[in-house]
Amino acid sequence: MTNIEWLDLGLLSDIPFRGARKVKTPQGCVAVFRTADDAVFAVSDSCPHKAGPLSEGIVHGNKVTCPLHNWVFSLETGEAQGADDGQIPTYPTRVEDDRVFLDVTLLRRRDVA
Amino acid sequence: MAPQKLVVIGTGMASGRLLEHLFEIAPGAYEVTLFNAEPRGCYNRIMLSPVLSGEKSFQEIVTHDEAWYEDHGVTCRFGERVTAVDRDRKVVVGEKGEVAYDKLVIATGSAPFIIPVPGKDLKGVVAYRDLEDTNAMIEAAGNPGSRAVVIGGGLLGLEAAAGLRLRGMEVTVLHLMGHLMERQLDASAGHLLKQDLERRGIEVMLQASTQEITGTGKVEAVKLADGTELKADIVVMAVGIRPETTVAKAAGLEVGRGMVVNAQMESVSDPDIYGLGECVEFDGAVFGLVAPLYDQAKVLAKTLAGEADAFTVRQLSTKLKVTGCDLFSAGDFNDGEGRQDIVFRDPARGVYKRLVIENDRLIGAVFYGDTADSNWFFGLIQTGEDISANRDTLIFGPAYQGGASVDPLAAVAALPDEAEICGCNGVCKGQIVTAIENGASDLAAVRAVTKASGSCGTCTGLVEQVLAVTLGDEFSMPAEQPMCGCTDLTHEDVRRLIKGQELKSMPAVWQAGAWKTPDGCHSCRPALNFYLLADWPVEYKDDPQSRFINERKHANIQKDGTFSVMPRMWGGITTPDELRAIADAADKYKVPTVKVTGGQRIDLLGIKGEDLPAIWADLNAAGMVSGHAYSKGLRTVKTCVGTDHCRFGTQDSTGLGIKLEKALWGSWTPHKVKLAVSGCPRNCAEATCKDVGVICVDSGYQIGVGGAAGMDLKETERLADAKTEEEAIELAIAFIQLYRENARYLDRPYKWLGKVGLPWVKARVVDDLAERRRLVDAFLLSQTIYQKDPWAEHVREQAERYAPIADITLEAAE
Numbered sequence: 029m030t031n032i033e034w035l036d037l038g039l040l041s042d043i044p045f046r047g048a049r050k051v052k053t054p055q056g057c058v059a060v061f062r063t064a065d066d067a068v069f070a071v072s073d074s075c076p077h078k079a080g081p082l083s084e085g086i087v088h089g090n091k092v093t094c095p096l097h098n099w100v101f102s103l104e105t106g107e108a109q110g111a112d113d114g115q116i117p118t119y120p121t122r123v124e125d126d127r128v129f130l131d132v133t134l135l136r137r138r139d140v141a
Numbered sequence: 142m143a144p145q146k147l148v149v150i151g152t153g154m155a156s157g158r159l160l161e162h163l164f165e166i167a168p169g170a171y172e173v174t175l176f177n178a179e180p181r182g183c184y185n186r187i188m189l190s191p192v193l194s195g196e197k198s199f200q201e202i203v204t205h206d207e208a209w210y211e212d213h214g215v216t217c218r219f220g221e222r223v224t225a226v227d228r229d230r231k232v233v234v235g236e237k238g239e240v241a242y243d244k245l246v247i248a249t250g251s252a253p254f255i256i257p258v259p260g261k262d263l264k265g266v267v268a269y270r271d272l273e274d275t276n277a278m279i280e281a282a283g284n285p286g287s288r289a290v291v292i293g294g295g296l297l298g299l300e301a302a303a304g305l306r307l308r309g310m311e312v313t314v315l316h317l318m319g320h321l322m323e324r325q326l327d328a329s330a331g332h333l334l335k336q337d338l339e340r341r342g343i344e345v346m347l348q349a350s351t352q353e354i355t356g357t358g359k360v361e362a363v364k365l366a367d368g369t370e371l372k373a374d375i376v377v378m379a380v381g382i383r384p385e386t387t388v389a390k391a392a393g394l395e396v397g398r399g400m401v402v403n404a405q406m407e408s409v410s411d412p413d414i415y416g417l418g419e420c421v422e423f424d425g426a427v428f429g430l431v432a433p434l435y436d437q438a439k440v441l442a443k444t445l446a447g448e449a450d451a452f453t454v455r456q457l458s459t460k461l462k463v464t465g466c467d468l469f470s471a472g473d474f475n476d477g478e479g480r481q482d483i484v485f486r487d488p489a490r491g492v493y494k495r496l497v498i499e500n501d502r503l504i505g506a507v508f509y510g511d512t513a514d515s516n517w518f519f520g521l522i523q524t525g526e527d528i529s530a531n532r533d534t535l536i537f538g539p540a541y542q543g544g545a546s547v548d549p550l551a552a553v554a555a556l557p558d559e560a561e562i563c564g565c566n567g568v569c570k571g572q573i574v575t576a577i578e579n580g581a582s583d584l585a586a587v588r589a590v591t592k593a594s595g596s597c598g599t600c601t602g603l604v605e606q607v608l609a610v611t612l613g614d615e616f617s618m619p620a621e622q623p624m625c626g627c628t629d630l631t632h633e634d635v636r637r638l639i640k641g642q643e644l645k646s647m648p649a650v651w652q653a654g655a656w657k658t659p660d661g662c663h664s665c666r667p668a669l670n671f672y673l674l675a676d677w678p679v680e681y682k683d684d685p686q687s688r689f690i691n692e693r694k695h696a697n698i699q700k701d702g703t704f705s706v707m708p709r710m711w712g713g714i715t716t717p718d719e720l721r722a723i724a725d726a727a728d729k730y731k732v733p734t735v736k737v738t739g740g741q742r743i744d745l746l747g748i749k750g751e752d753l754p755a756i757w758a759d760l761n762a763a764g765m766v767s768g769h770a771y772s773k774g775l776r777t778v779k780t781c782v783g784t785d786h787c788r789f790g791t792q793d794s795t796g797l798g799i800k801l802e803k804a805l806w807g808s809w810t811p812h813k814v815k816l817a818v819s820g821c822p823r824n825c826a827e828a829t830c831k832d833v834g835v836i837c838v839d840s841g842y843q844i845g846v847g848g849a850a851g852m853d854l855k856e857t858e859r860l861a862d863a864k865t866e867e868e869a870i871e872l873a874i875a876f877i878q879l880y881r882e883n884a885r886y887l888d889r890p891y892k893w894l895g896k897v898g899l900p901w902v903k904a905r906v907v908d909d910l911a912e913r914r915r916l917v918d919a920f921l922l923s924q925t926i927y928q929k930d931p932w933a934e935h936v937r938e939q940a941e942r943y944a945p946i947a948d949i950t951l952e953a954a955e
Binding site: 035037043046049060081091093096098104132135 | 398474
């Protein structure tokens with residue numbers, strides 16, 4: 029069995045409604061989103077277009093709009109929506125007793141290049 | 142064979158059901174001892190709500206009485222806690238002695254979650270789990286004029302609130318989330334539920350975070366994080382439940398969120414111990430509704446009787462009547478990739494229906510106000526059948542399936558002449574048809590003649606369809622652009638709707654405007670947020686999450702994701718102390734670029750997001766506030782030095798500029814607003830290309846409006862001449878307020894003027910003195926709420942939001 033490392037990020041209410049908070053990792057920033065339905069998603073904070081900070085975008089449904097040039101991404105699959113072409117990495121999360129956990133197993137690693 | 146010894150801990154609804162099944166399929170197989178910490182046997186806990194409201198007595202909800210236990214030879218140890226389970230000796234230790242077991246069932250249910258705030262242990266703070274809690278609430282309601290605060294707007298909390306209200310108490314529900322029952326409902330349905338509860342006299346406060354419960358000896362008030370204080374004679378905590386696993390843990394069994402069991406309800410740590418009900422965890426899930434608990438009881442009875450069966454988690458639906466509000470939800474109704482919504486709203490009847498479809502199958506549904514067909518929809522979710530054939534009419538329910546597809550024009554054509562089209566103005570189809578036959582050939586003409594669709598605008602589409610049906614090919618549907626893909630309404634329609642129907646929240650607009658998405662998009666949300674706060678400054682609460690990042694963070698995002706910080710310099714005047722503070726901040730935060738802007742102030746560029754609160758605090762300490770250089774709001778008032786220093790100056794242009802900026806700062810507008818005041822017609826402050834530009838002359842002040850020097854270059858047009866400074870300021874304010882009330886979001890004043898025309902504006906701002914007064918008063922009222930320094934507010938209230946929620950780069954480097 030592989031060991032999954034769940035990092036306790038704090039309370040769900042620490043993330044604004046229809047908003048996000050950032051997690052700094054050796055792999056770059058991860059944006060942890062909370063939707064209107066209190067679903068939680070973690071994706072890369074960096075838009076593949078011009079590296080806009082997705083954590084600062086407007087959240088609607090299970091999607092976020094990049095604040096720089098309005099690219100829209102699915103928070104579930106990481107896929108760019110509509111005419112734009114691109115994909116951002118997604119990371120598993122879970123919510124338990126109103127606390128948010130992020131799977132940091134892959135994020136801990138520093139790429140050895 | 143001699144009966145085996147079975148001990149059951151807990152007498153909830155699941156254990157009652159277990160014993161019924163067991164005695165039926167294996168009579169005489171077990172000799173049962175039943176423990177319960179409460180001094181009574183099984184009763185229907187779900188029915189505590191009618192007991193609270195007075196519709197039922199406790200006796201009526203008892204499911205198993207003493208005679209039943211006696212008939213089945215059950216030894217009852219009620220009112221006695223189990224202190225330990227000794228698995229080696231196979232005995233259960235109660236407060237009054239041990240009982241040996243061959244098989245043990247742990248059915249300890251759940252414990253209410255009590256939020257850890259000061260005062261939670263005061264007398265008068267109750268949960269809503271058992272008869273004791275219910276009786277405490279009934280007793281509190283007995284005192285006339287008494288007040289209850291219910292913490293938690295989920296199912297349990299709302300039932301408690303409804304019951305207490307029926308008993309005559311003043312009730313306030315506090316809910317931490319953005320809408321009620323967020324686990325079962327989406328935001329739109331939650332909004333309708335809130336409206337219904339408020340009509341029933343229950344006050345609902347959303348996003349209300351309880352900070353403290355106060356009182357001496359007993360509860361007296363509840364304090365919220367925002368400083369609000371609510372008087373309370375009783376506080377009901379109904380924020381949630383968690384599996385009660387004390388006994389299971391003490392016995393050394395594996396416990397995750399609940400006691401872990403397999404599909405036979407057997408503990409994964411001990412084959413002679415079983416778990417049942419809300420205290421168990423199966424396949425990662427815990428259970429709160431009664432249906433799966435009854436399934437578990439059936440499976441466990443068979444397991445104990447030696448028959449094969451397995452528990453599976455079924456698709457669940459919630460169908461509730463909270464104080465007569467019909468609501469239903471089932472399946473998965475979260476938004477998602479590849480999922481499509483079909484949304485039906487009937488604003489007048491308060492009906493909302495939403496179906497969620499994935500791969501041509503119905504996977505979720507939320508209904509409010511009309512749940513008549515919910516069983517049919519639930520059936521579709523459970524069977525997962527392909528609905529592509531009747532997708533067009535699916536949302537209308539089973540009565541509309543199988544017929545020809547519905548053509549909206551055919552439906553309109555079939556309407557009788559007396560059918561009402563415009564509810565606001567009482568215009569029926571016949572009147573519209575007559576107007577069209579008399580020459581009204583487009584929407585504007587019909588609106589002018591009949592007033593149809595002239596008020597709230599929701600019937601605009603219907604009027605157009607009447608036009609299309611009546612004129613046939615002569616009519617082409619106008620190409621007026623809707624606000625965005627979420628609605629068919631234009632910006633103007635939406636503004637009319639917000640004013641006409643007094644809509645004061647975003648879900649209210651989504652409902653009344655028949656939004657096709659659950660919560661809008663990045664295009665309509667910022668516009669709606671502005672429209673609502675401009676029209677209802679007191680009632681509507683600004684929603685930062687519906688703002689573009691610059692306005693949410695009160696700083697301009699730059700292309701590399703850093704921010705710029707620009708303090709206000711009133712009228713372009715600064716002091717050595719302010720300049721020193723700016724220089725110090727630039728040093729301290731290693732600001733790469735310091736720039737003098739076109740608006741006569743200093744911009745610090747390239748600041749990291751997490752440094753913002755700190756640099757703001759430093760600039761605040763030097764007396765400076767945000768320059769709103771990022772906002773759709775008042776930006777700068779540029780001035781020249783005027784009579785103070787200039788030999789040509791005719792008036793104190795700097796002084797007037799400062800007065801204007803002090804009056805206008807902090808206000809939100811459809812787009813950015815820039816002003817300038819020049820001291821003479823030489824116009825050094827370039828006032829003739831501003832949204833509002835004042836040119837000082839010997840006789841007073843010339844007020845120009847609608848200038849621009851951006852994508853378009855426009856010279857201002859003269860709005861009026863003012864004799865005094867006061868009049869000049871009033872005219873500027875009245876103009877900006879009229880723009881705030883009427884312009885489309887993201888239209889600069891010149892664009893708006895191009896649509897309504899300067900004469901229309903003059904009639905209101907200049908000629909009609911009463912209207913000018915109203916505009917100024919409305920602006921000043923809004924300023925009482927919105928004229929505040931966002932830097933100070935963010936430093937004080939949410940500085941931590943600017944920092945990462947976690948940082949694992951440091952640990953990893955070790």
